[in-house]
Amino acid sequence: MFITGTLLYAHAYAGFPIGKFRHVVVVSYIYGTTNKAWDSTGTLKEFSNNGRFTSNFFSTYFGYGLTRKVDIFVSLPFVSNAYRETNLAQANSGFGDLNVGMTYYIEHFDYSKYVSISVALIAPMYTNNLKPYIGYAESGVEGKFNFSGYSKSGWKNTYYDLQFGGRRYNTYLGPTQVFASGLFGFPTGYRTGMNFQVEWLKSFSNDKSFNAIDLQLNRDFTYVKGGINFSYRINPNASLYFNIYSFLTGKNTGQSTGASLSTIFKF
Numbered sequence: 001m002f003i004t005g006t007l008l009y010a011h012a013y014a015g016f017p018i019g020k021f022r023h024v025v026v027v028s029y030i031y032g033t034t035n036k037a038w039d040s041t042g043t044l045k046e047f048s049n050n051g052r053f054t055s056n057f058f059s060t061y062f063g064y065g066l067t068r069k070v071d072i073f074v075s076l077p078f079v080s081n082a083y084r085e086t087n088l089a090q091a092n093s094g095f096g097d098l099n100v101g102m103t104y105y106i107e108h109f110d111y112s113k114y115v116s117i118s119v120a121l122i123a124p125m126y127t128n129n130l131k132p133y134i135g136y137a138e139s140g141v142e143g144k145f146n147f148s149g150y151s152k153s154g155w156k157n158t159y160y161d162l163q164f165g166g167r168r169y170n171t172y173l174g175p176t177q178v179f180a181s182g183l184f185g186f187p188t189g190y191r192t193g194m195n196f197q198v199e200w201l202k203s204f205s206n207d208k209s210f211n212a213i214d215l216q217l218n219r220d221f222t223y224v225k226g227g228i229n230f231s232y233r234i235n236p237n238a239s240l241y242f243n244i245y246s247f248l249t250g251k252n253t254g255q256s257t258g259a260s261l262s263t264i265f266k267f
Contacts, residue, residue: 015148015161016114017105018065018266025265026061032258037212038250047212051085053132053254057096071103076125081132081216090132095125097135101142113149118142122169132214140169158186159195175205175219185229193231200224210252223250239264 018024035052038044047053059077066072080093101120108114122140144165151158161183168176179202185195205219227245234240243260247253 015116015146015163017068018063018071020065020068022065023265023267024061024063026059026063026262027265028057028059028061028260028262030057030059030258030260031055032057032256034215034247034254034256036255037210037215038253038255039210040208040252042249042251044255047085049085049088051083051212053083053212053215054081055256056080059096069105071105073099073101073103073120075099079134081134083132083212083214092130092132092134094134098123098125099142103146109149110152112152114147116146116148118144118146118165120144122167133216135216136169136171136219138169138171140167142167155186158184160184173205173207173219175203175207177201177203185231191233193233195229195231197227197229198224199227208252212254215254218252221250221252223253224248237266 031054033052033054035050036044036046057077057079059075061073061075063071063073076098077096078093079096080091082089082091084090099120099122101118103116103118105114105116120142122142124135124137124139126134126137128134128137142165144163146161146163148161149159161181163179163181165180166176166178168174179200181197181199183195183197185193187193200223202222203218203220207219209218210221211217225245225247227243230242232240241260241262241264243262245259246257247255
């Protein structure tokens with residue numbers, strides 16, 4: 001859920017600069033649930049004993065434009081996880097992984113296409129003393145390359161966002177993760193829009209085990225996720241996004257489906 005939220009924020013304003021001395025605030029809620037998981041061979045199986053995992057993810061993201069080419073950002077989620085099966089009920093909630101980072105816009109092409117790189121530090125704001133765990137409870141670092149733009153002619157006002165990156169957690173077991181995502185969007189009306197996105201992530205670790213109860217602790221896994229976003233522009237400074245997503249395939253990961261709601265403020 002941490003990964004899903006991070007990518008959603010990045011797509012929210014399609015990789016364009018915030019603007020010198022301007023701000024972006026994103027308030028989001030993401031819900032996900034699953035009662036099935038892909039094993040290490042990619043075979044989909046239901047959890048035993050009618051098991052089901054659910055997650056509620058609340059987050060605030062803040063971005064600030066230091067210059068025309070440099071943005072800084074910080075995000076902090078509040079996570080509520082639960083796993084229930086026959087004769088077992090576990091629930092846990094708390095603040096998740098704090099992200100603090102910077103984006104540098106390397107180049108622009110006619111102010112309609114941008115190439116940028118981002119780096120971020122990951123710091124857990126919790127300890128794993130209650131199940132299901134909130135996350136790895138380990139610090140890390142992330143780097144990302146982004147190419148974004150919109151069309152001034154042809155399919156006018158369509159936009160796209162491509163991302164490639166990696167993430168490393170600072171322990172022997174890691175994990176080390178590489179990811180890529182793509183988004184394509186277009187207006188459907190004067191205030192409304194729609195976009196489609198696909199995300200891929202591969203996580204590497206010496207720990208190959210799979211834990212259905214604590215999905216966040218799995219370190220060696222792969223998934224492909226697809227989603228549809230619907231947007232509504234409230235005014236020039238505020239927009240509303242609704243997302244439906246599903247994990248399409250994977251290994252050592254749950255088949256999560258869910259939805260999210262985000263409000264984006266620019267000022």
